[in-house]
Structure formats: C-alpha cells, structure tokens
Amino acid sequence: MNALAVDPEAQSLGGPSPEALEAIQQRVLWLSTAMIHHANRVRPNPSGLKVGGHQASCASMVSIMTALWFEHLRAGDRVSVKPHASPVLHSINYLLGELDESYMTALREFGGLQSYPSRAKDPDPVDYSTGSVGIGATAPIWGAMARRYVNTIGGGAGTGRQYSLVGDAELDEGAVWEAILDPGIVDLGEVVWIVDLNRQSLDRVVPNIAARRLEKMFDAAGWQVITVKFGQLLETLFARPGGAELRDRILDMPNPEYQRLLRCDADELRARLPGTGNGSTEITQLIAGIDNPTLTAAIRNLGGHDLAALSAAYRQIDDTRPTIIFAYTIKGYGLPIQGHPQNHSSLLSVDEYAQLASELGMDPHSPWERFDVGTAPGRVCAMVAERLRRDPISTARPVTIPSDFGRTPKSTATTQSALGRVLLDLTRAAPDAAKRVVTVSPDVSSTTNLAGWVNKVGVWSSAERHNWFADDAETILHWREKPTGQHMELGIAETNLVGLIGELGATWSRWGQPLLPIGVLYDPFVERALEPWSYGIYAGGQSILVGTPSGVTLAAEGGAHQSIKTPSIGLEQPGCVSYEPAFSIDVEWTLLACLSRLGRPDGSSAYLRLSTRPVDQTLAAVPSDPAARERRRRQVVAGGYPLVRHDDAEVTIAAMGAMMTEALAAAARLTHTGVPADVLCITSPGLLFRAIQARRGRGTGETWILDQLFPSDRATPLLTVLDGHPHTLAFLSGINRVRHTALGVSRFGQVGSLDDVYRYHGIDSDSIVRAALDLL
Numbered sequence: 001m002n003a004l005a006v007d008p009e010a011q012s013l014g015g016p017s018p019e020a021l022e023a024i025q026q027r028v029l030w031l032s033t034a035m036i037h038h039a040n041r042v043r044p045n046p047s048g049l050k051v052g053g054h055q056a057s058c059a060s061m062v063s064i065m066t067a068l069w070f071e072h073l074r075a076g077d078r079v080s081v082k083p084h085a086s087p088v089l090h091s092i093n094y095l096l097g098e099l100d101e102s103y104m105t106a107l108r109e110f111g112g113l114q115s116y117p118s119r120a121k122d123p124d125p126v127d128y129s130t131g132s133v134g135i136g137a138t139a140p141i142w143g144a145m146a147r148r149y150v151n152t153i154g155g156g157a158g159t160g161r162q163y164s165l166v167g168d169a170e171l172d173e174g175a176v177w178e179a180i181l182d183p184g185i186v187d188l189g190e191v192v193w194i195v196d197l198n199r200q201s202l203d204r205v206v207p208n209i210a211a212r213r214l215e216k217m218f219d220a221a222g223w224q225v226i227t228v229k230f231g232q233l234l235e236t237l238f239a240r241p242g243g244a245e246l247r248d249r250i251l252d253m254p255n256p257e258y259q260r261l262l263r264c265d266a267d268e269l270r271a272r273l274p275g276t277g278n279g280s281t282e283i284t285q286l287i288a289g290i291d292n293p294t295l296t297a298a299i300r301n302l303g304g305h306d307l308a309a310l311s312a313a314y315r316q317i318d319d320t321r322p323t324i325i326f327a328y329t330i331k332g333y334g335l336p337i338q339g340h341p342q343n344h345s346s347l348l349s350v351d352e353y354a355q356l357a358s359e360l361g362m363d364p365h366s367p368w369e370r371f372d373v374g375t376a377p378g379r380v381c382a383m384v385a386e387r388l389r390r391d392p393i394s395t396a397r398p399v400t401i402p403s404d405f406g407r408t409p410k411s412t413a414t415t416q417s418a419l420g421r422v423l424l425d426l427t428r429a430a431p432d433a434a435k436r437v438v439t440v441s442p443d444v445s446s447t448t449n450l451a452g453w454v455n456k457v458g459v460w461s462s463a464e465r466h467n468w469f470a471d472d473a474e475t476i477l478h479w480r481e482k483p484t485g486q487h488m489e490l491g492i493a494e495t496n497l498v499g500l501i502g503e504l505g506a507t508w509s510r511w512g513q514p515l516l517p518i519g520v521l522y523d524p525f526v527e528r529a530l531e532p533w534s535y536g537i538y539a540g541g542q543s544i545l546v547g548t549p550s551g552v553t554l555a556a557e558g559g560a561h562q563s564i565k566t567p568s569i570g571l572e573q574p575g576c577v578s579y580e581p582a583f584s585i586d587v588e589w590t591l592l593a594c595l596s597r598l599g600r601p602d603g604s605s606a607y608l609r610l611s612t613r614p615v616d617q618t619l620a621a622v623p624s625d626p627a628a629r630e631r632r633r634r635q636v637v638a639g640g641y642p643l644v645r646h647d648d649a650e651v652t653i654a655a656m657g658a659m660m661t662e663a664l665a666a667a668a669r670l671t672h673t674g675v676p677a678d679v680l681c682i683t684s685p686g687l688l689f690r691a692i693q694a695r696r697g698r699g700t701g702e703t704w705i706l707d708q709l710f711p712s713d714r715a716t717p718l719l720t721v722l723d724g725h726p727h728t729l730a731f732l733s734g735i736n737r738v739r740h741t742a743l744g745v746s747r748f749g750q751v752g753s754l755d756d757v758y759r760y761h762g763i764d765s766d767s768i769v770r771a772a773l774d775l776l
Helices: 008-012 018-042 055-059 062-072 083-095 101-105 135-153 168-172 174-180 183-187 211-220 232-238 243-252 255-261 266-272 280-288 292-299 307-315 350-360 376-388 415-429 451-457 494-504 507-511 523-538 566-572 584-596 626-638 657-672 685-695 704-709 727-734 754-761 765-775
Strands: 078-080 162-167 191-197 224-228 323-328 437-441 487-489 516-521 544-547 576-579 605-609 640-644 651-656 677-682 718-721 740-743
Touching: 018 055, 018 062, 018 083, 018 101, 018 307, 018 350, 018 376, 055 083, 062 083, 062 162, 062 191, 062 307, 062 376, 078 135, 083 101, 135 162, 135 174, 135 191, 135 494, 135 507, 135 523, 162 168, 168 191, 174 494, 211 224, 211 323, 224 307, 232 243, 232 292, 243 280, 255 266, 266 280, 266 292, 307 323, 415 437, 415 451, 415 584, 437 494, 451 487, 494 516, 494 523, 494 544, 516 523, 523 544, 523 566, 523 605, 544 584, 566 576, 566 605, 566 685, 566 727, 576 584, 576 685, 584 605, 584 626, 626 640, 626 704, 640 657, 640 704, 651 657, 651 727, 651 765, 657 677, 657 718, 657 765, 685 704, 685 727, 718 727, 718 765, 727 740, 740 765, 754 765
Parallel strands: 078 162, 162 191, 191 323, 224 323, 437 487, 437 516, 516 544, 544 605, 576 605, 651 677, 651 718, 718 740
Antiparallel strands: 640 677
16 A cells, blocks of 8 residues: 655645645546556456446546545545446545555456445445445445444444435435335434436436436435536526526426537537527527537536535535435546447547547556645645544454353244244343344334343334333333334335344444344245345345244245245355254254354354244253253254154154144154154254365365264155255255155245145145155
8 A cells, every 4th residue: 555645734724725626536537437448448358258347437426526535524434335436436545545556457357346346345445335226325324323323332433424425327226215215214414315416327318317306205205405406617607698598498408408418519509509499599699609618518517527516515414314415417527428328338449548548638558647745636635545544443352142041942832932032031141242132123023023122122213202102001012212222123124124234233344343133024025135135244244134934834824925935045145144943942042153153254144034833842852961952052053953863764854944843743653654754953954055065175064964964874765844945955865865855835825724735835744744655
C-alpha cells in the first residue's frame, strides 16, 4: 500500500476547492474506465470468454461518489455501492492509498478484484457485498439495526450514516419495497439512499421511469425525499427569458426523447430541442444566443453530475428519518457512449479509449497515475484518507456455549417446541452467552414456539413502548418493546428477515462484537428467503435459520405448505451446516453446536429443519452413562447415530427427522417377522457427505462418523426415508456400495390426516415394511 502524506495546511482550509474536486472526479472516471478496458482489451484472454464490466454504469456514478467520499463521508459511515460501480469504488480506494497498483490490472481476474464489491474477497475496504439486485440496496438498513442493537447491549459499534448507492432499475426489485414498507424502518434516520436516476436498464431506455411517483411513494413511507435534477448551468439558463419554457420542455418530454438529444450535435439540438408545442418559439430564441459547446454541455448538465448540487443535497440530510436522494444522471456520462440506449455492457473501442485519454490528459499506455501529494488534488486525497481511516477491528473471543444441559426429555414433544425450551435453558445455564442471542421472525413468534423466549427477553425497539395488554390475564404472549429486548419482529417478508440476521451475524467482523442471531420462519418459505440468506453468508454474515414446521407432516395445511426440497437445500448450501433433528435432545445438542460456530473467523451458518410432529421422546433411548451420553451427543452433532442394532441384521433403515417414528415401528415389525432391521437416525446429510468426500481426499470432514454409522462389516441393503425429497439421502448407499431404496416426497402434497398423507407419499410404516422386503 502507498501511504499518503497529510498536508496540515490543506486540512485547516476546510473543504476541497471546486477545481481539486473536478480533477479528482475526472481521475476517478479515467481509472474506473481504464480498469475495465485493461481487463477486456489489454490483459491476455486465452479462453476468449467475455470478461465484462460496465463502463457506462460506472460513469453515471462518478460524480455521486466523488462528492460523497471527498466531501461528506466520515470514518463511521458505511456505504453499499451498486454492483456495476465497483470499479469506481476501487478507483477511489486506489487514490486514497487503500489499494495497491497491482490490483488495477486484476479486475475480474482470479485472485484479483471481484466483479462486484465483496467484503470477504476484495483486498480494499468494502462495507457491503453487493451483486444481487435489491440485496445490496437494503443491506444498510439491516446494518443500521445491527449497529443499534450492538450499541444497546454493550456499545462499541460507534455511529454513522448507512448509505446505499442504488441504480434506478434496482427499484423494480420487490425486496426493496418489502424493506421500505416495514414499519420499523422509519425510525432509522442514519439510512440514506442515493439513486442513480439514469433512466436506462440493461436493454433499453425506460419509457416511463415515473420519478415523481417514486418520490411520492418514499414520502408516504415516511422518508425525507431530496431531488437533484439539474446542474448549475441549466439552472442559469432557466433564469433567462425562455428558460421557464425550456425547463417545462425538458421535464415534459419522454425519457427516450431526452436520451436521443444526448446523442445530437449542436445543430441537431437546435432543431430538435424546441419541439413543436407551446413555448417552442421562446426556446428557439433562448438557445440561439448560446454557443455550440455551451448548448451541448447544457443538455447534459443534470444534477447527478454537478458536484456543487450534489454536495448541497448531502447537506440537506436531516438524520431524523431515512432519506432518499434522487440524482438525475446520464448513463455513460463523460464517455463517447454516453446516453446510448445499448451502452449498459458496451466497451469503449481502442480509438475511443485513446480519445478519452486525450480529453482527460492521461497516458493510455501508463494509466495508473495517482496525484502528486504536492498538488491540490493530492492534498485532498491525503486529507480524506486520514479522515476515513478506521481503527483495526480486534478479533473478539468466541462466545462460550455449553454443549449439553444434562437433562433427558421423557414426555411426548415436537422438535419445534424444543427450540423455545433450549433458548430458555440457555438463559439459565449460560446467561452471558444468552445475552448475545437475538431472534428474528416474520410475525410468527407464537406459532413457532418462541412465545416463552419472547416473554422472558422482550422485543427489541429503538425506544420503549407501552404494552397496553400487560394487565390482560388472557394474554399469553407479552409484547414488551424496549431497547434491551432480544427478539426482533419484522413484517411478513422473509427477505427482510434473512437480510437482518445476515447483518446481525456480521457484527463480529464489523465491530468486534459477536452476536448469535437465529431467524425463525415457516419451512415452506425457506426457498423464498434462500437467495438473500445465501448472499449474506457469502458476505460474512453467520446466522442460524430455523425452518418450522416442515414437510408433508404439516398435513392439514395442504400441498402449498408442505416443503419438499428444503433438506436438499441444507445439504447443498455453501458456508452452512444443516440439521434435521428427530428428538428434543437432538435439537438441544445441534442448536448449541450451531451457536458455538457463530461470530468467529472460522465460523459458519446453520439451517435447522424442525417439525410439529409429536414424538415419544423415550424412543431416543438416550444413554444414561455419562461417557455413552457424550458419545451419542458427538454422533448427533457429526451427522447421525445408530438407534437400533442387531447382530444378524438383514436390512438397514436410515431415517431422518419426523420419520423416526415410522422407521422404528417398521423396523420392529420387520424384526418380528424374522427380518432383523437396524435403524440409523440421520441428523445431517450434509456433514455425512462431507465426511465421504474427506475419506476420498476431496475435502475436510469428520470421517469417524462413517465408521460408526456404516461399518463395512455391517453392510446390508439400505432403505432411506425422510419427509422431503428422497435423493437427499440416496448417496448413503455408496458408502458400502449396497442395494438401496429411497423413500421420500417427490410430488406436491395433499391435505388430510397424517396417516393419509404419509400413505399417499409412501412414507408410512406399511410402505417402509414393503420397501424393505422388496429390497431383500
């Protein structure tokens, strides 16, 4: 890294001069364009595959980001940069001495700069990983809530604004509006969105961007709305005779017509701009007195490219409510491709690149020049680098979590109900750890058995609110909202939930304050939340997602609410350990193990799939001997355990979750008919698959669990069964290469009783017995 010298005199002079800012803006435009040019037209590309990059999308953001970084940003602020503007972010970091020159030639190269901003993979400061439309935009909202939560439980997270730099087309994403409409967001005055309103999407000029409607929608949601529409040159023209007519003409014309004017020379502008409606004569007279360079500059003089106008807008932010700034821009501003309807992914030609270098006074063959520290722009860069410097984050000591509470459930219970009991037990057994647990749900706290936990720890709110039902004797769930509450409840929007737990799960790396976030939602809706949750894991957020109730065991709710694919999702999700416990004790052991993996550099997220199926807990046959109990616990956490063993077993039934009752009943019937059947309880297919890969030298995993579950000397034909897609467990037959039948659910369900639904899908005990006999 290149350290930048700080000029004390420059710091004492206040803000940067307009000339210095303009020079920095032009250099940022050049560097971001040159990075993409080098990646596509200079760096060798033996495969011939498209490298990509977005020079036009970067250009429209240069002014917005220059004004923000070099005048207004502070060290405590955090910024989410729209995905296609990542080269602009890297160029700014480069000018501030936060990125080595070697990376300027490594955009989209293995080991180099990522295609889109990445907290986990980029070498320079990146506050939020972006790249999936809508997720990066909303992440600072959840980051604001996470920061406030950390500060209420112990402090250390500091303060600062949370900026989102958003493309206007990104406002089409439903996740954006799910977040904006959540009632808790209106209290987050540190949230600021800046919309790059360039009126273009990937394929076209958007015919009706409806900016005024968007302004009204944000205003209705309680946001401060600021619009930066025109720059100083246009505002000056508007003040002249005919200026009012010119302003109305520009405001009233369709977006595609305005974009076409950007491609016109001065003579064409004089013919096209006045139009044919009212005021055309006045406009013609006005522009007749303007020289050609001024006229072509004026039509491009939108507020999103006027540093002074942008700075004035940033100074209007009042911090009492969320703010959105609509900055009118031109896609590709300052480049030969500006305003072209298909410029989204287009690249400057070699000649156009040379032309740009000439216009900006740069050397196309030596493009990575920083400002000399003796120049005004160099002094500004040094001053800003010092202002934005953050203290290193100390790695927090992992939270100590017990592994076993020492109790053995005996009654009939569901794995879903065990969730709430484990959380309450944690408050008694490990209160320091329990203080870092924060649960999040989308209006399903009571139906997912969190009521007891919520009653004990309260609901988090930025301010204490009166509970009007506190004296109602019939109220079971007590909704006490206070800043020290440990449960957060959002509206019915799973995307919001996983966005929040992702940011709560990143506080260990942001501020050295680990939290233990648990998101609880109905298992059929895990797929709806999967993509943003997966992106949160990619960005370094460690959390636990609990899907409950699950499967066709949720018989009375019908096929639309019976999850089929989620066991496979848990098996395949990177950065995640998945469990489907069969008994309450399994929930305790797996949940505690998952909590112990959170908030640490080597940690991981987890997904638990729970059920409303009442199960006789004595069937778990938990060993009473302490050493044998610990052995069972380790097996549960590693992926599974043997539940029934016979010396002369002829078949093995490997079952998971709610299917254990049917599997044990079928095994007893088979044994009674002279076909001894072993029974294995599988808790984590994903961990078993990792173990198989590790045994083959293709990864890391606990291979010992395979020897205890599937010893080669006990190899028998294998029958697998689960309340989910049968292929989830099908790979187990390859351990000992035995004959295999896979039972499960592979079609949409039916409403009905548990027996009817199980029989319909062929996972009832009769079906298991028949399948085992057929296998033999």
